[in-house]
Amino acid sequence: DQQVKQNSPSLSVQEGRISILNCDYTNSMFDYFLWYKKYPAEGPTFLISISSIKDKNEDGRFTVFLNKSAKHLSLHIVPSQPGDSAVYFCAASVDNNNDMRFGAGTRLTVKP
């Protein structure tokens, strides 16, 4: 069963605008959430994370928001840059165990 879902397979935004990538999860036991970015022919690279005790974490242009009641998290990129074009994966885990679940990814295209 897919416990982490990214329902938008693709997203296209204009350079300089905000990109919002969404992720939903079903397992209320998840307590740690991560976003990874993946370029073609490369492995995923860690981008930003958030613990369930927080509802927001910011790192430069990247902000992750967590809504535990809705079991929803989102990644905001502002301003978006062409170099941000990649596939973004949402991931979640329980109590730092090995069973990290990944979404299917959203392909972001930032147009110049």
Added chain:
Amino acid sequence: EADIYQTPRYLVIGTGKKITLECSQTMGHDKMYWYQQDPGMELHLIHYSYGVNSTEKGDLSSESTVSRIRTEHFPLTLESARPSHTSQYLCASSSFGATDTQYFGPGTRLTVL
């Protein structure tokens, strides 16, 4: 920057061949993982290891096997490759700690004809 390496990056082989996908990390991480990913799909954990001589199966059933004789090395072996094994294989590692940030290698894209 993560120092985790996978070889080969691309492999095309015939059915029935035995193959080993290599994964090495220089970060001293105890935990290592193998994921399988098909295009447009989520990553599925197929094997993981807590440390030397520790190997466990992940949530996705796989006909592959792994070994962990050294901390830095976590090879994956397919005894007899089949077309259904065609996929991308991603290796990752992480340290024991409060957070579970996994660092990924570049992946091996395997095609079995």
